Amino acid sequence: MKKRGLFISFEGIDGAGKSTHLGALARAFEAQGRVVTLTREPGGTPLAEKLRAIILNDTIDSLTEVMLVFAARREHLQQLIEPALARGEVVISDRFTDATFAYQGSGRGYDWQTLLYLERLVQTVQGLEGDFVRQPDLTLWFELDPEIAAQRLAGARVPDKFESQSAAFFDRVSHGYAQRLQADPGRFARIAADNPRETVWLSVLQAVQQKGWLV
Numbered sequence: 001m002k003k004r005g006l007f008i009s010f011e012g013i014d015g016a017g018k019s020t021h022l023g024a025l026a027r028a029f030e031a032q033g034r035v036v037t038l039t040r041e042p043g044g045t046p047l048a049e050k051l052r053a054i055i056l057n058d059t060i061d062s063l064t065e066v067m068l069v070f071a072a073r074r075e076h077l078q079q080l081i082e083p084a085l086a087r088g089e090v091v092i093s094d095r096f097t098d099a100t101f102a103y104q105g106s107g108r109g110y111d112w113q114t115l116l117y118l119e120r121l122v123q124t125v126q127g128l129e130g131d132f133v134r135q136p137d138l139t140l141w142f143e144l145d146p147e148i149a150a151q152r153l154a155g156a157r158v159p160d161k162f163e164s165q166s167a168a169f170f171d172r173v174s175h176g177y178a179q180r181l182q183a184d185p186g187r188f189a190r191i192a193a194d195n196p197r198e199t200v201w202l203s204v205l206q207a208v209q210q211k212g213w214l215v
């Protein structure tokens with residue numbers, strides 16, 4: 001029998017440790033016989049990757065940025081995520097829509113209500129029982145003090161447009177994630193990302209096991 005598709009997103013401020021564990025989670029699912037699509041936002045398709053390059057590197061007005069992010073998401077959903085879920089795969093995405101609320105909404109101060117409207121518009125997809133708004137089945141929120149994240153990133157890689165933002169910006173981004181969790185607590189698992197890598201990995205595994213998706 002075909003397995004039900006699963007959609008998992010990784011969220012948190014830059015440097016929180018998401019990329020460190022994405023591949024390991026994919027391998028854990030593959031070891032238990034699941035087909036995994038590993039992807040990221042902005043990006044995941046050729047067009048969305050082109051938009052990513054603009055979003056991450058160009059200085060653009062905040063509404064333009066929001067629309068590019070959502071355009072990339074629509075393309076990503078339609079071309080990659082929905083087909084993979086329909087095939088019964090596990091889709092693991094390095095960021096999804098919560099990042100828009102955290103970065104464009106709380107970080108940059110873009111109007112939250114407009115983001116909610118665009119989210120509904122862009123993420124409405126067709127299901128067997130009618131249209132619904134696609135959200136991840138589980139969002140792993142890597143929670144880390146912005147000061148620690150900045151220390152980890154210093155020297156690790158050349159910062160892009162967002163990574164070079166101030167600690168105050170990332171404080172606001174963290175509050176944005178907290179607000180998203182409050183609005184839909186059942187979808188989130190909080191990962192204490194200030195722990196050593198091995199402990200963080202066990203928290204990731206435990207969150208997925210608690211859902212009954214891995215043994």
Ligand SMILES: Nc1ncnc2c1ncn2[C@@H]1O[C@H](COP(=O)(O)OP(=O)(O)O)[C@@H](O)[C@H]1O
Nearest residue numbers: 014015016017018019020152156195196197200
């Ligand atoms: N638990 C941890 N403790 C210390 N350093 C870490 C930990 N997890 C990741 N790192 C390091 O911190 C940096 C940022 O991690 P990364 O996974 O790239 O974060 P993100 O994908 O969330 O931006 C990398 O240099 C990584 O090796």
Ligand SMILES: Cc1cn([C@H]2C[C@H](O)[C@@H](COP(=O)(O)OP(=O)(O)O)O2)c(=O)[nH]c1=O
Nearest residue numbers: 014041042069095096099100103104162163
């Ligand atoms: C998905 C998304 C990402 N972003 C930002 C957050 C990150 O700083 C950046 C790219 O994320 P990420 O892939 O985590 O960066 P890296 O490859 O350097 O680890 O895009 C937004 O501002 N809004 C969004 O909706």
